[in-house]
Amino acid sequence: MSKKTRHEPHEEHADESWLIPYADLLTLLLALFIVLYGMSSTDAKKFEDMSKAFSVALNGGSGVLDHSSIDGSTKNTPQENEIDPSSSKNISKSRSQLVRQEQIDLEKLKQRMDQYIKSNGLSAQLNTKLNQSQLTITISDQALFASGLAVVKPESQQLGIAISKMLESFPDYDIVVSGHTDNIPIDNYQFSSNWDLSSSRALNFMKILLSDGKLDPRKFVNTGFGEYHPIAPNDTEAGRAKNRRVEVSVIRKYQNETAAQTVSVAK
Structure with missing residues (x-):
């Protein structure tokens, strides 16, 4: 009887297909560590070259690294976070033009008012002053009111109308009309104090300035300061006379100290 040869069962080989993605993963990790090492280097050019190469290897040319700076911050397009120098220059230029135009306007108004004062012999009762904040037209109370009264004298209403017509050429400015007195208390049947x-x-x-309806009332405000904003000492009659006044102030929208210094101020 022949001896039968016994065959050992074949061992089944384990599936080794996982080695391929594993090797790819190791390769990517190695590349990542190389990039991280490169990021710690101070050589910006080497990092840029390395990041480009790594991006090409991973996804064909564009990736997150393409938009990263050496300090890890994200680069944005100039439209997103950069100010166009020409735009900034245009803004500055525009404001400069507005300041110049405002100065021209107020100087022109002052000249017209000064000419009116001179032509009508009102130098003792009116004056103008232009500074960095406003153009002020100061009117003595004697030019407008009887002593202790607030009704504008009929013969003085023309002055208010004349000022109103000059203001019509400059409608965009805010106007403040303020009343002032001396420090002698008043107490009559109409007014209990200098405030009133x-x-x-x-x-x-102010009502006379607005009487022809050509000025915008929204641009006007009136206020009374009583005796508390004097422009001269109240210890003489001449000083008290200066303090009794009405002021019409044309307010600047732009302050320009340099231009204001060149303006001649009427005294």
């Missing part, structure tokens, strides 16, 4: 008298005088004169 100064406020009523400012209001009544």
Whole structure:
């Protein structure tokens, strides 16, 4: 009897297909560590070259690294976070033009008012002053009111109308009409204090400025300061006379100290 040869069962080989993605993963990790090492280097050019090469290897040319700077911050397009120098220059230029135009406007208004004062012999009762904040037209109370009263004298209403017509050429400016008194207390049947008298005088004169309906009332405000904003000492009659006044102030929209220094101020 022949001896039968016994065959050992074949061992089944394990599936080794996982080795391929594993090797790819190791390759990517190695590349990542190389990039991280490169990021710690101070050589920006080497990092840029390395990041480009790595991006090409991973996804065909574009990747997150293409948009990363050496300090890890994200680069944006100039439109997103950069100010166009020419745009900034245009803004500055535009403001400069507005300041110049405002200075021209107020100087022109002052010249017209000064000419009116000179032509009508009102130098003792009116004056103008232009500074970095406003153009102020100061009117003595004697030119407008009887003593202790707030009603504008009929013969003085023409002055308010004349000022109003000059203001019509410059409608965009805010106007403040303010009343002022000396420090001698008043207490009559109409007014119990200098506050009341100064406020009523400012209001009544403002109404004359607005009487022809060509100026925007929204641009106007009136206020009374009483005796508390003097421009001269109240210890003499001449000083008190200067303090009794109405002021029409044309307010600047732009302050320009340099231009203001070149303006001649009427005294």
